[in-house]
Amino acid sequence: GNEMGAAAAPTPAVFKRDSYEHRATLTENKCAKDLWNLMARKKTNLCVAADVGTAKELIVLADKIGPEICILKTHCDLYPDFDDAFGATLLELAAKHDFMIFEDRKFADIGNTVVGQYSSGVHKIADWSHITNAHIVPGAGIIDGLKQVGLPKGRGLLLLAEMSSAGTMAKGQYTEDAIAMAAKHPDFVMGFISTRPSAWKGAWSRGLVQMTPGVQLGGGGDGLGQQYNTPDRVIKECGSDVIIVGRGIYKAADPVASAAEYRKAGWDAYVSAL
């Protein structure tokens, strides 16, 4: 079912939060610390999911919207023109515009396999992506495997504790188990993909970052199970820290203007929730 629907209560409680600056002091993970400080400095909690069809389009888009975002989220396995120059080019843009890179790989295999998938192959994700993420379905060995590769490089891992899609299995005890796994790896796990951490029962360190996909100003859904929520509700009611916006920006007639609009909506929501 649509868990977001439950948020439409008449008088929702506003999730009380710490500043991003303070939360930077609560993490052991380099990537999380960098991100908290970046968001505070640049005044943006907008991550753009740039699900365009080619690497060429992605690079053009990243250079345009770079000034508005804290994170560029990629799916490198969507681009037929991915090549060895991709990572270096994206890292240059990340330095130029002060954003971080998040390859949304959703690793989901056993520990021994993800070691190779993260470090090698055509994509060599660990070489250029500051942040990646993993499902906990295989058990904790997936974190051990990714950590072998990512920790020495100063990378950060997000665990998928919840998803925005209809009928997701990532809820209830599954979410609680993700919280417990994150607590065991404070050096490498930097946060969660989540939809409503304000409702979580289990305790979690406020050094962990909450990032929420499926954000669109209009709300609604697509024909393949995606369910949208607004920036204001995601930050203020659901207790998230970073809004992840995809089609609302990259499919907009003017992606830069749209990114600026989402940036303002996300930042205003954060400031008003402090």
Added chain:
Amino acid sequence: GNEMGAAAAPTPAVFKRDSYEHRATLTENKCAKDLWNLMARKKTNLCVAADVGTAKELIVLADKIGPEICILKTHCDLYPDFDDAFGATLLELAAKHDFMIFEDRKFADIGNTVVGQYSSGVHKIADWSHITNAHIVPGAGIIDGLKQVGLPKGRGLLLLAEMSSAGTMAKGQYTEDAIAMAAKHPDFVMGFISTRPSAWKGAWSRGLVQMTPGVQLGGGGDGLGQQYNTPDRVIKECGSDVIIVGRGIYKAADPVASAAEYRKAGWDAYVSAL
């Protein structure tokens, strides 16, 4: 916990099964039908997980062990030398030796994203892999997305109903939900990745194929959560149809001799369980 441990009861019941030939008549999916008939014709239920470090090594190995196997399982994202010729070369070997290709991608994203990941990118998995698999964590939209791409090409999808790794979340209600999702897509879902379907409570069509990873003659585990089970137990007690063997073969001193040994162990177990 190690669910396999429960199988070590003093007098295990032997899972009663139909012949592969008969089960070919019970499926609507082209890939499943082809696989049932291939196994019966070639007298092998051995799938090799060829997790070598390069595409070059994979091609060499596939040509060597091809005569022993029903399926070659790949992880194309492990090979730094993957190129546009990979799929065609592998399909030639599949035709030469009469085996099918299974790219173990473990798709795990929302419907809209997996459409691109399956059809496009550098790997273009749908163009050369007969079989692929998906986690059900995102909800049923992932099947809708993959089906848009795979069904017109006559492909088959395996749902990960259980995993062989320690502490996996794919158990209990999660497994039952996978059974229900498969039942809604008999044209495209061809079976399951599973570890003990003989113990499942929910009903499932016998046209669906059960494939089990984590198989090694010695049993045991690795240091990253993998747990091994023997071919005999996997087929006879756990009720699986296809044994997936990785390090037991590709890391063996003589992979061809080892493949022949696993093939015999798997086939003998099947025949004795009929």
